[in-house]
C-alpha cells in the first residue's frame with residue numbers, strides 16, 4: 196500500500212548503489228520471491244486510481260532494464276483488471292535482466308502485444324513511465340527522448356515508476372530530458388534526487404511502496420528527508436524561573452553601507468526565534484537604531500567580540516572591504532558557535548589563510564552558502580554545484596569541519612560526520628533577496644538557546660521554509 200512520504204518522520208534516503216545492494220541481498224536470500232512482481236502490483240493498484248474515467252487506453256512506456264520489468268508486470272495486471280493497455284518497448288528481449296525477461300514473457304503469454312513506437316494521435320487515460328529508474332547511466336537521447344517529449348505533451352495524468360525517467364535519482368539532475376510526472380511511485384525507500392534540484396518539479400506527488408520489506412531490514416544510510424521536526428530539533432520547555440541570559444546573546448556582524456537591511460532582517464529574525472538578546476554590529480555606523488524593532492541593540496563592530504556573545508553570525512551585507520576582512524578574522528577566533536554567511540563566505544573563498552583558520556576552529560562552525568557561494572568556496576561553477584548538491588555540501592563540510600546548509604530547492608544540510616538531510620519545507624516563494632538573512636538570524640537564535648549545532652541547522656532550515664508564507 197503506498198504511503199505519502201510527508202507522513203513519515205525523517206525517512207532514510209537510498210542512493211542507486213544502495214538500491215542495487217538491497218536488490219542483490221534480497222535475491223540471494225529469497226530466490227523465489229520477485230520484488231518486481233510486488234512493484235508491478237503496487238503500480239497497477241495506484242494506476243487504477245489515477246487513470247481518468249475516459250475509458251481510453253493506459254500508455255505504458257517500458258525500458259530495457261528492471262524499471263521496464265516493473266511496467267510490464269503492471270501492464271499484465273491492469274489488463275487482467277479490464278484496462279486497455281498499450282505497451283511500448285524497443286528493448287531486445289534477449290538482453291533483458293532475468294526478472295524483466297520473465298515479466299516480458301508473462302505479458303506475451305497473457306496475450307499482450309509490444310509496440311516499437313507510440314501510436315500516433317491517440318488519447319490515453321494515463322501514462323505509466325517505466326523507461327529508466329535508478330539504473331539511468333547517461334543522458335537520454337534518441338527514441339526514448341522522443342517518447343519522453345511526446346508523453347510530456349499528452350493531456351492525461353502521468354505516473355512515473357521509481358523515479359521520473361531522465362531524473363538522476365542520486366542528485367535530482369535532469370539527464371538530457373525527463374518525464375514530468377504528476378505522480379511518482381517509488382519503491383523500497385526514498386531516493387535523494389526526488390527532493391532536491393529538479394526532482395520536485397519532475398516527480399509531482401510522491402508515493403512510497405516498501406514492497407513489503409521491513410524498514411529494519413534495509414541498510415542504514417547517511418541521508419534522511421527532513422519531512423518534519425523531530426524531538427531533537429525542539430528546545431526544552433522554558434522554566435517559569437528563567438531570564439533572558441539563558442536564551443543567548445546573539446551577535447550579528449554585517450550591514451555595510453547600502454546593505455544594512457540584511458543585518459536588520461537577520462537581527463529581527465533572531466529575536467522572533469526567541470533569542471534572549473541580539474546585538475547588531477553594523478558596519479554603516481550611521482545606523483544605531485531599528486525603530487520597527489527597537490529591541491535590537493547596536494555595537495561598534497570591532498567591539499562586538501569583546502562583549503562575549505554566546506553565538507556570532509557574520510556575513511549579511513558585510514561587503515568585502517578590508518574592514519570586513521579584519522572583522523571576519525576576529526570572528527573566526529571567537530570561542531562560540533559561528534555562523535558564516537554571504538560575504539563572509541566570499542571572503543573565505545578569496546583567502547586561503549582565512550579558510551585554514553576557519554577549518555581549525557574548535558567551536559562549532561556553520562556555513563549557509565547558496566550555490567553561487569558554494570561554487571566560489573569549492574572553485575567550481577554554480578552549475579557544477581547544482582549537478583550534485585549533496586556531494587558539494589559534503590565536500591564543504593569535510594573541508595571546513597562545519598555543518599553546511601547548501602541552500603536552494605531542497606536545501607541540503609551536511610554534517611562533518613557524513614550524515615546529511617534534505618529539507619522538504621519551503622518553496623520558490625523563498626527566492627527573494629533577504630530570505631537567506633532571515634535563515635541566518637533564525638539559526639543564530641537556536642544556537643544561542645543552546646541547541647546542538649547540527650540539530651539547530653536542520654531545525655532552522657526546516658522552520659525557515661515552513662514559516663515563510665507562500666505568495
Ligand SMILES: NC(=O)C1=CN([C@@H]2O[C@H](COP(=O)(O)OP(=O)(O)OC[C@H]3O[C@@H](n4cnc5c(N)ncnc54)[C@H](OP(=O)(O)O)[C@@H]3O)[C@@H](O)[C@H]2O)[C@@H](O)CC1
Nearest residue numbers: 218230231259260261262327328329330331332333334357
Ligand atoms: N531492489 C530494487 O532495486 C528493485 C528495483 N526495481 C526496479 O528496477 C529498477 C532498476 O533497474 P535496473 O538496475 O535494471 O535499471 P533501469 O533503471 O531499468 O535502467 C537500466 C537499463 O537502462 C539502460 N540505460 C541506462 N541509462 C540509459 C540511457 N540514458 N539511455 C538508454 N539506455 C539507458 C541500461 O543500459 P546499459 O547502460 O546497460 O547499456 C539498462 O539496460 C528500479 O528503478 C526499479 O524500478 C523493482 O523491480 C523493485 C526492486
Ligand SMILES: Nc1ncnc2c1ncn2[C@@H]1O[C@H](COP(=O)(O)OP(=O)(O)O)[C@@H](O)[C@H]1O
Nearest residue numbers: 565602603604622623625626628629630631632
Ligand atoms: N526555489 C527555491 N525553493 C526553495 N527554497 C528556495 C528557493 N530559492 C531560494 N530558496 C531559499 O531562499 C533563501 C535564499 O537565500 P540567499 O540566496 O542567501 O538570499 P539572500 O542572501 O538574498 O538573503 C535560502 O534559504 C534558499 O534555500
Ligand SMILES: [K+]
Nearest residue numbers: 327356358360
Ligand atoms: K521511471
